[in-house]
Amino acid sequence: MKMHTKIMAMFTLIISTMMIISSENWLSMWMGLEINMMSFIPLMEKTKNKSSSEAKMMYFLIQSISSMVFLFMIIINSKMMINENLEKLSMIMMNMTMIMKMGMAPMNLWFINIMNKLSWNNCLILMTWQKIAPMFVMSNMYMTKMMIMMITTMNAIIGAIGGLNQTSIKKIMAFSSVNHMSWMFICMKYNNEMWIKYLIIYAFMLIPMTLFFKMNSIYHMNQMNMNIKTKTQKINIMIMMMSIGGLPPFIGFYPKWMVIQSIMMNETLLTMMILMFSSMITLFYYLRMISPIIMMNSTNQKWIMKTNESKKILMMNMILNLMLPLTLILNIM
Numbered sequence: 001m002k003m004h005t006k007i008m009a010m011f012t013l014i015i016s017t018m019m020i021i022s023s024e025n026w027l028s029m030w031m032g033l034e035i036n037m038m039s040f041i042p043l044m045e046k047t048k049n050k051s052s053s054e055a056k057m058m059y060f061l062i063q064s065i066s067s068m069v070f071l072f073m074i075i076i077n078s079k080m081m082i083n084e085n086l087e088k089l090s091m092i093m094m095n096m097t098m099i100m101k102m103g104m105a106p107m108n109l110w111f112i113n114i115m116n117k118l119s120w121n122n123c124l125i126l127m128t129w130q131k132i133a134p135m136f137v138m139s140n141m142y143m144t145k146m147m148i149m150m151i152t153t154m155n156a157i158i159g160a161i162g163g164l165n166q167t168s169i170k171k172i173m174a175f176s177s178v179n180h181m182s183w184m185f186i187c188m189k190y191n192n193e194m195w196i197k198y199l200i201i202y203a204f205m206l207i208p209m210t211l212f213f214k215m216n217s218i219y220h221m222n223q224m225n226m227n228i229k230t231k232t233q234k235i236n237i238m239i240m241m242m243s244i245g246g247l248p249p250f251i252g253f254y255p256k257w258m259v260i261q262s263i264m265m266n267e268t269l270l271t272m273m274i275l276m277f278s279s280m281i282t283l284f285y286y287l288r289m290i291s292p293i294i295m296m297n298s299t300n301q302k303w304i305m306k307t308n309e310s311k312k313i314l315m316m317n318m319i320l321n322l323m324l325p326l327t328l329i330l331n332i333m
Contacts, residue, residue, distance in 0.1 A: 005042060006042070006043065009039050009040075009042040009043050010039075010043065012035060012038075012039040013036060013039035013040055013043070013125075013129070015035075016032045016033075016035035016036040016039055016133070017032070017036060017129065017132050017133050019031070019032040019035070020032035020033065020036070020133040020136055020137065021132075021133075021136055026074040026077070026078075027074060029137055030067065030070055030071050030074060032133065033063075033067055033070070033101070033133060033134075033137070034067060036130070036133055037059075037060070037063040037064070037067070040059070040125065040126075040130065041056050041059060041060060043122060043125065044056045044059065044118060044122055046119060051117035052117060052118070052119075054117060055113075055114045055117035055118055058110055058113065058114055059110075059114055062100065062101075062110045063101060065100075066097040066098075066100040066101045067097070067101075069093065069096075069097045070094055070097040070098075073090045073091075073093050073094045073097070074094075076090050077090050077091075088142070091141050091142045091143070092143070092147065094137075094141055095138060095141055095143055095147075098134040098135075098137050098138045098141075099134075099138075099151065101134045102130075102131055102134045102135070102181065103174075103177075103178070104151070104155050104178060104181050104182075104185070105151075105154045105155045105157075105158040105159070105178055106154060106158075108155075108158060108162075108178050111126075111174055111177075111178070112162070112171055112174045112175065114126070115127075115170045115171065115173065115174035115177075116168055116170045116171055116174070118170075119214075120170075120210045120211075120213055120214040121210070121214070123170060123173065123174075123210060124206055124207065124210045127173070127174075127177045127206060128199065128202070128203040128206060129203075131181070131184075131199060132199065135184065135188060135195060135199070138185075138188065139188050139192055139195070143189060145268075148185070148186060148189045149268065149270075149271050151182075151185060152182045152185055152186045152271055152274075152275070153182075153271060153274050154182075155178055155179065155181050155182035155185065156179055156182040156183075156274050156275050156278035156279075157274070157278060158175075158178060159175050159176065159177070159178035159179025159180070159181070159182060159278065159282065160175075160179055160277075160278035160279075160281035160282050161281065162175040162178070163175035163176060163179075163281075163282065163285050164281070164284075164285055166285075167220050167221045167222070168219065168220055168221075169213060169218055169219055169220060169221065169223075169224075169289075170219065172221075172285060172289070173206075175282075176244065176282055176286075179278055179279070179282050180198075180202055182275060182278070183198060183255070183256060183259050183275060184198050184199060184202075186259065186263065186268075186271065186275070187258070187259045187262055187263075190262050190263065190265075190266050191262045194258055194259065194262060197255060197258065198255040198258070198259065201251060201252070201254065201255045202244075202255065204251075205240070205243055205244045205251070205252055206244070208236075208240060209240045209241075209244065212233075212236060212237060212240065216228060216233070221289055224237070224289055224290070224292065224293060225292040225293060225296065228293060234293050234294075237290060237293065238290050238293065238294065241286040241287070241289060241290050242283075242286065242287075244286065245279070245282055245283035245286040245287070246279050246282075246283060247283060256279065259275075260272060260275075260276070263275075
């Protein structure tokens with residue numbers, strides 16, 4: 001793909017998300033979602049790669065089906081508002097279409113398959129930027145407390161257990177994203193501004209991690225031990241993994257801590273316990289990925305040339321991920 005086409009697609013992707021955020025009615029939100037879908041599909045293009053074509057087709061079908069149902073429910077809401085039950089049912093259906101668009105459980109299978117077929121750059125966009133528009137639409141909808149708890153619990157459990165049996169790093173990151181979506185979803189329903197903070201911190205944790213995987217050509221778990229050559233890289237990946245797993249004192253614990261405080265105020269303790277246990281499982285498979293790096297002293301083969309890697313990347317990563325103690329001090333002051 002030519003560079004100017006890619007720049008135009010990125011520009012329309014950003015503009016469409018801004019259009020959805022600034023919308024005042026359902027129809028303009030639907031238009032923004034359609035533009036967003038058509039902007040992301042050209043970015044998935046990769047020459048001489050059949051899997052990217054499959055991913056584009058799969059993404060288009062899923063997004064168009066969910067958009068059709070969403071538009072149908074908008075028409076029902078505006079033209080056929082007979083009673084309160086029908087209105088609630090249409091709102092539930094609209095929520096389900098947004099869940100389908102984001103790849104949340106129980107409609108997460110397409111998200112896992114597409115993630116495995118995309119490049120790391122597209123995976124990053126799909127896990128972060130493409131969540132903003134559907135999450136904003138969902139934040140303006142009505143949802144019962146029971147449905148909130150069901151969807152949160154389902155995403156937490158599927159996101160945690162699904163990643164245990166995987167060897168592909170992209171699939172593990174996809175299941176981890178499903179688990180993080182459960183945290184974002186519940187704080188969106190109890191504190192509408194908090195999910196934005198969570199998503200921003202989550203994006204800041206994902207950016208260096210995906211760049212690291214891309215630079216070192218890491219796609220499967222056995223490549224973690226083979227492709228990570230220097231001690232700087234080892235420390236880097238260890239910090240990133242423990243941070244995204246939500247281990248204190250890393251910055252990844254901070255958004256989860258905010259959500260736990262919000263849930264405790266609303267007295268949904270059972271949901272909080274499920275979220276915490278699922279977070280422990282996700283931390284387990286992150287630690288399983290980095291355990292060969294920790295255990296083995298030397299992983300350099302004789303035929304691999306040593307790289308003169310700068311310590312600046314390590315310092316930047318440590319400053320970013322060890323910001324939690326600083327935020328605690330600022331909050332106390």
